[in-house]
Amino acid sequence: MPSPFNVAEDPWIPVRIRTDLAADERAELLRALPAAEEGRRCLVGLRTLFTTAHLIADLDLDHPPIESVLRRVLAAITTRVTGLDTGTGDDWLDKRDDALTTGRFTSKTVNAYFDEHAPRFGLHDTPRPFLQDPRLAEECTGVAPPGRLAMNRASGNNPVWGNHTPETMPLTMADAAGWLLAWHGYGPAGMGAVRTHSGRSTKSCKAGPYRCLISYFPHDPNSLFTTLIVSVPAPAAWPTNPGDDHAPWETDTLPDPLHPSAPAGLISLLTGRTSHATLLTPQEDHRQITGCRVAWGTATDLPTAIDPYVVDREKGGPLRADRTRAVFRDLDALLLKHRPGSKIAVRRPTVFDSIADLPPHTLTTLGIRALGWDQDKQDKNFGWYAATTPPVCHYLEERDPDGATALATLRAHTEATASDLYKALATAWHALNPRRKDDERAAFTTPAITRFYALAEPEFWKTAENPAQRPAFKRTAIAVFDTATASMATTVRTMDAVAKARAKLTNPSKRR
Incomplete structure (x- = not known):
């Protein structure tokens, strides 16, 4: 019988291998991923993604909401395995430059991180399954079919909009891992399973923190390693609330759904903010998911926090996704600290505040990856989309104010x-x-x-x-x-x- 699925070890993340590998890199790829080919897509687990990131051109996911949350998770792990979770000011910038100069993640550090938290990356049959709440087994009534987890399927009374697969059809473990991420960030407001916790019994859920929004990430289309390093925002953008700055898989403590904690730093900001709790039901052979529990994960609105990948507005909150709106129309809101002539003051994603400090040869390769899901706060979905700009980050206001103004x-x-x-x-x-x-x-x-x-x-x-x-x-x-x-x-x-x-x-x- 196969062992339980582990997101660190088992392949589930689609990536595309670089096309310009040197001879020694081809040999390394053959050892790490014997079936992988240059320029082709393959699946990797989290550990292999990090140990081979310098051989990978980019992520190659089909669903933008999954990619959006995954990029945040990867940025958090990048922060840990590079030591970018410490330092401030010029010291932190120097540490980032050193990581870029190294050109790859250090296998010893990567392996140490995933070894330390190995049990927490199991998708099921473990006391603390990855991004799930084991308390739901006792606190929830009933088990929903797999279509409840797969957001592109019809479920219950919701209409079909993305996938006509019946809601009762099992999900592969790889697909289930991706949709767990999507629920973590994009779960709708409305009705979930009835959950009873500490005397509170309800099925009413709050909307996820990224629902309806568009996210922007600095992006090198030819180097996943570079993309991951530059996707880590500088310490000035991190929350400073009291508490421990841990990812869900790094702590022994389960979240309190009655009193959600404000993020204490970058790691908890990128990985710990969710309004939903989920728990998967696997087949006995561990190959597929046959059911799930999806319930409220917080009884109150999440504490306010500034996400480093969204355009924030003085009024109306972060910029919402609109499938009819071309990404280039918001380019000056990304390159300039404040968009000129706007009736409502907007502020670019804080991740871009330290991009101008990158070495020129890195900066000139960076474009912007936009990931959006046009939807309402409840359960209506109109369409998701992804777009990648050409290299434009060298036009950032701090680096090229005239170029940024010309683009505006x-x-x-x-x-x-x-x-x-x-x-x-x-x-x-x-x-x-x-x-x-x-x-x-x-x-x-x-x-x-x-x-x-x-x-x-x-x-x-x-x-x-x-x-x-x-x-x-x-x-x-x-x-x-x-x-x-x-x-x-x-x-x-x-x-x-x-x-x-x-x-x-x-x-x-x-x-x-």
């Missing part, structure tokens, strides 16, 4: 053109539908604006790389307008209305 100006130019396009489309729609309600207009204008940004994005990056080139945003807007209104212009009257609206784009004097 270019972004504003794009937004202004989109605004003109919207006004032209709205004018045409109202001329032909004078008696219809404004809220019906969105069904016509929104797809067109979304298409404009999709077409404008390549032009944006092309212009960013060659500032002397004049962007063709206006020409793109006119093409989108013509496509959107083609079915309208069928009579002399409608052609005249469309032509007058089109003039708002083609004739500068009539733009306003």
Whole structure:
């Protein structure tokens, strides 16, 4: 009978191997991962991920919410195995530079870490299963089918939106490990299993800390090792609340769901904030998950904390995910400490505050990885998405203020053109539908604006790389307008209305 699944030892994380390995690196890859091939995808456990991170180009996950939480977990473990959990100021920056110069994680340190916490990385059949609460076996009523855990399946009365697999179909251990992460960060508000703890009995759950949000990570597409090192925010971004700064697998204490603790440092901030408690039910042969318990993990709102990977706003909380919004539209909110001209003050993710201090050869390879899930706080999901920018981190305000300002100006130019396009489309729609309600207009204008940004994005990056080139945003807007209104212009009257609206784009004097 197979032994219980262990996330440190068993393969479950999809990664893509580098394509530019040297001869000695190929030999090392063959020893560590005999079946792996350059440029191809393979699965690894956490221990192998860290010992071979310098041979891996990137993570290769299919589901952004899983990747989003996994990147936080990996950043926490990176902090531990590199000693970046101590030091401040220049000493900490020097320690980070030393790690980058080494070019790989030290196997002795990695192995020592995973050996120390080995029992806590077991997914089941252990007193403290990974990211689960064993108390649910006694505190919860009933066991839900596997579809409750897999967030892309229909479950209960929820509609199918991502996967038509029946909710009763078992999950592989590898898939279950990923969805545990997703529930840890993105669990919905609403009803879970009835849980009774210390006299409190309810099935009402709070929303997870990353639900509805978009996360941004510094990212080197050709070196997972570099990505992990630069994803560790500097100490100035760490919480300083009292208590021990431990990950759930590093402590003997289970969380108190009635009185959630504020994060005491970076590790607890990245790994300990969750509103849900979960517990898996495996088959007897340990190969699949046949059920799960998902219940409330906190009776109150989580203590306030600033996540280092989200854009924070003065009003309204962190920036929410929007599947129709191109990532480049928020680029200046990532490169500048404060976005100029914004009606609501926004603050870039704190992880980027120390990126400008990186060596030039590292900085110029870094882009930004964006991971979002467009959803509401309850249980409605509209779509998740992932995007990676070209290398742009060398334009950070501290390193290249003129470049950052130029990109902000270019972004504003794009937004202004989109605004003109919207006004032209709205004018045409109202001329032909004078008696219809404004809220019906969105069904016509929104797809067109979304298409404009999709077409404008390549032009944006092309212009960013060659500032002397004049962007063709206006020409793109006119093409989108013509496509959107083609079915309208069928009579002399409608052609005249469309032509007058089109003039708002083609004739500068009539733009306003």
